[in-house]
Amino acid sequence: MLFRSEPIPDTNLLDELSLLAAYAGVIEAFPELLGTLTTIAEQHKAHAAALGATPETLDAVQPKAPETTKVRQAVGQLLDLERTAAAIRVEGTAATDNPENIRLLTFIAASEASHVPELRDLRKALAS
Numbered sequence: 053m054l055f056r057s058e059p060i061p062d063t064n065l066l067d068e069l070s071l072l073a074a075y076a077g078v079i080e081a082f083p084e085l086l087g088t089l090t091t092i093a094e095q096h097k098a099h100a101a102a103l104g105a106t107p108e109t110l111d112a113v114q115p116k117a118p119e120t121t122k123v124r125q126a127v128g129q130l131l132d133l134e135r136t137a138a139a140i141r142v143e144g145t146a147a148t149d150n151p152e153n154i155r156l157l158t159f160i161a162a163s164e165a166s167h168v169p170e171l172r173d174l175r176k177a178l179a180s
Contacts, residue, residue, distance in 0.1 A: 064144045064157065067137055068100035069113055074133055076115035078126045085123070088174055089130075092167050099160045127175040131168060138164035 075093035079086050097110055118126035141161035145154045 062103060062144075064141060064160070065100060065103040065105060067140050068096055068103060068160075069105065069109070070116070071096045071133055071137055072100060072110070072113045073116040074118070074130060076113065077117045078130060080115045081118055081121075082123045082126060085127075085174075092170065095163055095167075099163065102156060102160070124175055124178045127171055127178065131171040131175065134164050134167045134171060138168070 072093060075089055075096065079089050079093070100110060101107075118129055120126050120129065138161050141157045141164060144157045145161070148154060148157070
């Protein structure tokens with residue numbers, strides 16, 4: 053039998069770290085969005101910490117460049133990631149019997165879902 057020196061990371065935590073990387077990448081590529089996106093990125097940082105990320109893990113997150121050079125499309129990519137994240141958190145509630153974990157994932161899912169209209173409004177404003 054194999055033993056790991058570290059626990060296998062949770063899918064929800066890995067996804068939050070991926071979201072952090074995506075937000076950092078969009079902010080790096082489009083610094084004009086710094087103020088708007090930093091608030092959401094900080095919420096993802098708090099989610100990751102609540103799911104068990106250490107300060108060292110959070111500090112080690114590297115920006116992931118968006119797959120586009122167009123700001124509206126980059127925001128659209130974040131929008132897609134938020135929709136997927138909300139669904140993953142909801143699926144996570146079904147995968148655990150721990151009431152505290154269910155509560156935590158439910159709150160995080162609601163937060164992810166609240167980012168969708170905020171990003172949709174941002175993308176719409178960028179069209180003007």
